[in-house]
Amino acid sequence: MPIDDAAGLRRILGRDRTIAVVGxxxxxxxxxxxxxxYLQSNGYRIVPVNPxxxxxxxxxxxxxxxxxxxxFPVDMVDVFRRAEQVPPIAASAIAIGARTLWQQIGVDxxxxxxxxxxAGLDSVMNRCTKIEHGRLFGGLHWVGVNTGVLSGARRGxxxxxxxERRA
Amino acid sequence: MSERVFRTExxxxxxxxxxxxxxxxxxxxxxxxxxxxxxxxEHAASLFDLQTFGNVYSRLSNPTVAxxxxxxxxxxxxxxxxxxxxxxxxxxxxxxxxxxxxxHVVAAGSLYGGSVTMFSVxxxxxxxxxxxVDVNDADALAAAIRPETRAVYAESLGNPSLNVLDIATVADxxxxxxxxxxxxxxxxxxxxxxxxxxxxxxxxxxxxxxxAGHGTTLGGVVVESGRFDWANGKFPGMTDPSPGYHxxxxxxxxxxxxxxxxxxxxxxxxxxxxxxxxxxxxILQGVETLPLRMERHCANAxxxxxxxxxxxxxxxVSYPGLDDHPQHALLQRYMSGASGLVAFGVKGGLQAxxxxxxxxxxxxxxxxxxxxxxLISHPASTTHxxxxxxxxxxAGVPDDMVRISVGLEHIDDILWDIDQALDxxxxxxx
Numbered sequence: 001m002p003i004d005d006a007a008g009l010r011r012i013l014g015r016d017r018t019i020a021v022v023g024x025x026x027x028x029x030x031x032x033x034x035x036x037x038y039l040q041s042n043g044y045r046i047v048p049v050n051p052x053x054x055x056x057x058x059x060x061x062x063x064x065x066x067x068x069x070x071x072f073p074v075d076m077v078d079v080f081r082r083a084e085q086v087p088p089i090a091a092s093a094i095a096i097g098a099r100t101l102w103q104q105i106g107v108d109x110x111x112x113x114x115x116x117x118x119a120g121l122d123s124v125m126n127r128c129t130k131i132e133h134g135r136l137f138g139g140l141h142w143v144g145v146n147t148g149v150l151s152g153a154r155r156g157x158x159x160x161x162x163x164e165r166r167a
Numbered sequence: 168m169s170e171r172v173f174r175t176e177x178x179x180x181x182x183x184x185x186x187x188x189x190x191x192x193x194x195x196x197x198x199x200x201x202x203x204x205x206x207x208x209e210h211a212a213s214l215f216d217l218q219t220f221g222n223v224y225s226r227l228s229n230p231t232v233a234x235x236x237x238x239x240x241x242x243x244x245x246x247x248x249x250x251x252x253x254x255x256x257x258x259x260x261x262x263x264x265x266x267x268x269x270x271h272v273v274a275a276g277s278l279y280g281g282s283v284t285m286f287s288v289x290x291x292x293x294x295x296x297x298x299x300v301d302v303n304d305a306d307a308l309a310a311a312i313r314p315e316t317r318a319v320y321a322e323s324l325g326n327p328s329l330n331v332l333d334i335a336t337v338a339d340x341x342x343x344x345x346x347x348x349x350x351x352x353x354x355x356x357x358x359x360x361x362x363x364x365x366x367x368x369x370x371x372x373x374x375x376x377x378x379a380g381h382g383t384t385l386g387g388v389v390v391e392s393g394r395f396d397w398a399n400g401k402f403p404g405m406t407d408p409s410p411g412y413h414x415x416x417x418x419x420x421x422x423x424x425x426x427x428x429x430x431x432x433x434x435x436x437x438x439x440x441x442x443x444x445x446x447x448x449x450i451l452q453g454v455e456t457l458p459l460r461m462e463r464h465c466a467n468a469x470x471x472x473x474x475x476x477x478x479x480x481x482x483x484v485s486y487p488g489l490d491d492h493p494q495h496a497l498l499q500r501y502m503s504g505a506s507g508l509v510a511f512g513v514k515g516g517l518q519a520x521x522x523x524x525x526x527x528x529x530x531x532x533x534x535x536x537x538x539x540x541x542l543i544s545h546p547a548s549t550t551h552x553x554x555x556x557x558x559x560x561x562a563g564v565p566d567d568m569v570r571i572s573v574g575l576e577h578i579d580d581i582l583w584d585i586d587q588a589l590d591x592x593x594x595x596x597x
Contacts, residue, residue, distance in 0.1 A: 005170055028216070029414050037218045041210065105422060128422070139220030141183065142228050143431065144236030145247040145424050150173060150181045155188035 002103075002113050002125035006149060010136050012100050012122050014159040016075035019129070020047040020067055020098070022089055023080035026058050032080040033058075035104070035130040042133060043160025047074055067092040076100040078129050079107055086112040094119040104128055133158070175242060175358060176458045183237030184451075197448045198230045217415060217432065227436055231444035235451050239378065239388045242357035242454075243370050246393025247424035249431050250386060250447060254353060254373020255281050256440035257387025259289075261349060261371050264426070264434045266317055267404070268294030273311045275302045275321035277328040277563055280550060282351065286320075303333045305340050312344045317401060319346055323362050324354040324498075324506055326536065327546065327570045328563045329485050331494040334501055338366025345399045353377070354536070358461040360502040368395040369426070376537030377506070380453035380460055384446045389430055393423035409433065460539075460575060464507035467581060468573040472509045474582055480589040482512035482567055507574070508536060512567035517556075519592040520545045520567050526591025528584050529576070541574035541581055 003009060019039060024046075025032045040046045040059055047070055048058040054065035064070050067077060067089070077093035079086055079102065086103060090112035093101045101116035101123050103109060108126040116123040134140030135147045137158035157164035173181070184195050203222040205211035213219040222228050232250050240248035251257040262285070266272070274286055276299045286297035298311045302321050312319075319341040321332050334350065341348040347368035352360055356377040362370050372378060374386035397405035397418045405425055408414035411433050417425040435441055453460075465488065472486035487498040488505030498505055513519040523545070524532045530541045534550060544550070547566040551559050556566055573581065 029408070029416065029420070031420055034218050034420055037213065038220075041213055041219050131422070134220050138188075141237055142220055142222055142230065142233050143247065143424070144228075144233055144240060144249050144427055146182075146237060146240040146245060148170065148241075149185065150177070151185045152181075154186040154191045157188060 001117070002123050004124070004127070006136060008122075009124065009127070009132050012076070012102075012124065013129075013133050013136065016100055017043075017160065018045045018047060018072075018074045019076045019078050020049050020064075020070060020074040021078045021080065022049045022067065024048040024050050024053075024058055024063075025080075026053055026056070031128075032104075035078070035080075035128060038130040039133065042137075042158060067096050067098075070096065074098055076102055076129075078102045078104065079112075080104050081107065083107055083109040083112075087115060090115040094121065100124065102127070102129060105131075178238070178241050179358070179457050180455050182241035183234040195231060195234050195448060195451060197444050198225075199444055200229075201225050217412065217420070217428075225444065226439055226441045227431060229441075229444050229447070232442050232447040235374070235386075235442070235447040235454070236388065238451065238454055239357070239372065239374070240390045242457075243352070243390045244357075244361050244363045244392075245370065245390035247427035248388050248390040249427050249435060250374070250388050250442040251435065252387070252440040252442050252446075253385040254371070254375055254387040255285070257373070257389050258282060258285065258351070258371050260387075260430050260434050260438070260440065261369055261389045262290065262295075262318070262320075263438065264404075264430045265347070265349075265369075265402075266290070266295050269315060270295050270317040271313050271315045272297045273302065273308060273316055273319050274299050275325070275330075275332070276300055277325050277330055278320075278322055279326045279351070279353075282320075282322075302337050303330075305336055308337060308340045309344070312340075312346070316344065316346060318349055320349045320351075322351040322354065323360050324487070324502070324508075326354050326508065327510060327568075329487055329505075329508060329510055331487055331497045331501065332362075333497055334362050334365035334367060338368075341368075342366070345396075345401050347395045354508060355502050355504070355506045356457060356461055356537075358458045359465070359504045359506060363390070363392040363394075365501060368392050374450045375535070377461060377464070378454050378457060378537075379450040380457065380537060380539065382535055382538035382540060384449040384453075386442050386446050386450045389427070391424065391426045395426070397425060405429065411437070461504060461506070463575050464537075464573060465504035467575070467578050468505065468507045468509050468571075470578050471571060471573050471581060471585065472511075474585070475509070475511050478589065480514055480593050482514045484512075485510040507572055509571045509573060511569055511571075512565060513569055513589070513592045515567070515592060517547050517566035520569055521548050522594070523569055523588045523592035524548075526588040528587065529580070530571070530584050530588070536572040538572060539575045541576060541584070542572040544570050546570065 048063040053063040086109035236248040350362040350367040
């Protein structure tokens with residue numbers, strides 16, 4: 001079963017720092033670019049994965065053709081692909097030692113979720129990394145979204161921020 | 168781990184406000200500022216491109232206002248909300264974002280006067296036409312829908328006529344035609360009625376009334392359910408590249424809160440009727456006690472309606488909380504109370520109505536509703552005085568009609584003031 005509760009999502013987004021974005025578009029107004037740009041500006045290292053742009057740069061980061069081509073460890077594999085294309089991506093995520101398989105909104109391969117879960121990865125399905133980060137760490141609240149977050153303790157700093165390092 | 172589903176009383180106090188991260192302030196700070204500094208040129212660019220969430224200028228968003236927006240969105244069971252300077256500003260914000268010249272709206276036949284004027288005068292001037300029908304009549308509603316119709320608009324509990332909207336039936340007809348149902352939920356407030364739960368797609372509020380609750384502050388809120396399919400082909404403004412935002416496709420980019428983002432970034436940004444942070448704070452003070460106050464408003468109003476029903480000086484009483492009201496069953500289906508408005512007829516017609524108003528001791532003659540204070544109005548001699556008696560009847564405002572917005576004073580005192588004002592209306596000295 002995919003992880004879907006606030007505590008679980010907060011743990012993943014607080015732990016994972018390097019995110020391979022599979023299917024990242026180079027067009028600035030596409031959702032994948034929005035999400036990756038947002039995550040990058042919130043302190044995450046973005047690793048673009050898209051054979052169409054292999055060898056080029058997106059968001060100033062070199063683009064890799066496949067997950068296996070990335071020459072360093074990645075924490076999360078964030079997937080912007082149709083559901084039927086995700087199981088082999090899940091297998092690659094397991095092979096390269098990723099900690100999380102994250103399927104974006106509208107991407108909901110139960111098979112990939114099961115593969116990742118059985119291999120001990122955290123699995124998230126049909127959720128947006130940008131929206132969940134904004135929901136749990138404050139930004140989405142500023143545009144009036146019902147975040148579902150209630151707390152009597154002061155708002156924690158977002159992971160990787162200067163305020164978190166000060167705390 | 169399953170998430171706790173918090174109840175209305177808890178959400179009214181907590182939703183949308185977490186203690187400030189920098190200072191630990193438990194109460195909501197008032198961010199009395201026009202503008203917010205950028206971290207860097209790159210951060211500024213990302214904000215303007217909508218690629219990151221943050222505050223730029225208080226006409227677009229403000230942290231104090233955001234607390235109200237999230238709280239009302241949460242209380243309504245919606246996905247997101249956006250506040251505006253008044254209830255009318257909120258209604259205009261929703262409609263101006265949704266509609267364009269050539270579009271058509273089907274609206275309930277009995278609406279708040281300001282809304283009637285918006286449809287029949289202001290929107291008409293912009294080439295947007297409206298057909299008014301009894302929307303609870305599913306056949307009449309369906310018959311009024313045209314190819315160019317883009318919304319169905321109604322009030323959950325009508326003001327001043329106190330008619331109850333058959334929300335699920337109306338939503339079903341609207342959805343069968345690919346249209347969103349917009350519901351003004353001002354009179355019951357989210358403490359008594361959740362239109363989104365029954366199928367409404369957009370809820371608008373005059374927060375001035377029960378949400379703020381103390382007669383001090385103007386404000387409005389638009390809430391979207393997050394469930395309407397904006398990609399059904401009828402709403403290119405939601406799916407096509409936005410000329411106002413260098414090609415952003417709102418629906419694709421923001422998904423289930425795209426309508427709220429469009430309201431904010433396309434309409435509020437340009438028309439400018441933003442809510443002041445001080446006002447948002449005042450309204451939130453009221454919202455914290457909303458469930459408590461609504462309980463008492465309902466109890467007092469029911470007691471007033473029951474007393475008036477037995478009073479020989481009164482010609483008729485309308486309160487949907489009375490069990491013999493023709494819409495009482497409908498009310499029970501959709502609302503946990505009938506709110507605080509009671510309408511009744513004073514025997515003796517227009518002049519008796521005037522004498523009733525003038526005979527009150529602490530009940531105030533004014534045109535607001537949803538105050539802690541009991542408020543009275545006589546539409547025939549004020550808001551509807553330009554119409555003749557026949558026109559007033561057609562508008563559902565008979566000459567003897569008095570509307571009471573029952574407040575939170577002790578019920579015995581409220582009943583006393585009504586009793587002695589009825590004596591004055593009958594020409595008897597106090």
